[in-house]
Amino acid sequence: MTTITSTRYRAARERSSLPWGRWGVRTVALTYLTVMLILPLAVIIQYGFQDGLGGIWNAINQPVARHALWLTLWTAAVMALINAVMGTLTAYVLVRYSFPGKALLNGVVDLPFAIPTLVTGVTLVVLYGPQSAIGAWLENELGWRIIFAPPGIIIALLFVAFPFVVRTVQPVLESLDRDQEEAAATLGAGAWTIFRRVTLPPLLMPLISGTLLSFARAIGEFGAIVIVAGNIPRRSQTAAVYVFGQVEAGYPDIASAVSIVMLAIAFGLVLLVDYLQPRRGKPAAEEAQ
Secondary structure (H helix, E strand, O other), X not given: OHHHHHHHXXXXXXXXXXXXXXXXHHHHHXXXXXXXXXXXXXXXXXHHOOOHHHHHXXXXXXXXXXXXXXXXXXXXXXXXXXXXXXXXXXXXXXXXXXXXXXXHHHHHOOHHHHOOHHHHHHHHHHHHXXXXXXXXXXXXXXXXXXXXXXXXXXXXXXXXXXXXXXXXXXXXXXXXXXXXXXXXXXXXXXXXXXXXXXXXXXXXXXXXXXXXXHHHHHHOXXXXXXXXXXXXXXXXXXXXXXXXHHHHOOOHHHHHHHHHHHHHHHHXXXXXXXXXXXXXXHHXXXXXX
């Protein structure tokens, strides 16, 4: 019986190690990657660099383009900071507390991945628009204009990018051994001290990774922003909406140049996240040992 099993095992290994099998899988994967990712990026780079670096500089140095890029970056940064705090808090509640509806709330966290961003924009306009009770009260009583203004952009980005921090922090938090937290509590440490000195250090790398991913996601957001912020140059026009306007106006070279800048920022953040990911969970694993 053992001989038959060994023979079958060797035959299976020989079949799986056939050169055409290995190269066939690689060819299919690389072809798909090339068609879906590399070719579109190559076209953007070709259009963007057709006038050299000077052309890219001239495209992004125009007042409207410069304002759009700056608005995109600072609203995405504000959103990422808020998301870092609230995403960590949400993950902590989902992991450490039991309450009715917990499973439903855990599913709702992923809802922004499923809802079209255009629907998100329409929802926020209905909720915070000047025609709504909340939007009218905020604008008339407090002077806060939400829709067609930076606050609306930040709220839309918060909705779209909310799951990133939660889903990167939550698994690490679930894997933490609570013995050290209980020991710290026994020694008289307060809840905030325990969280800051015992719980937070292992979560730091996942928190940074999730925050950077949410920032990178926010840079290219279009669907919700075009509804909430509109297309008002030098006021509420983000980089993605500006690129869309340039394509519609028949200037694909300018649109490609600005897209290259956005792509470079997002790709740099993704590379940074990939660099940090191997370090994720190490402190937690070491503490668990």
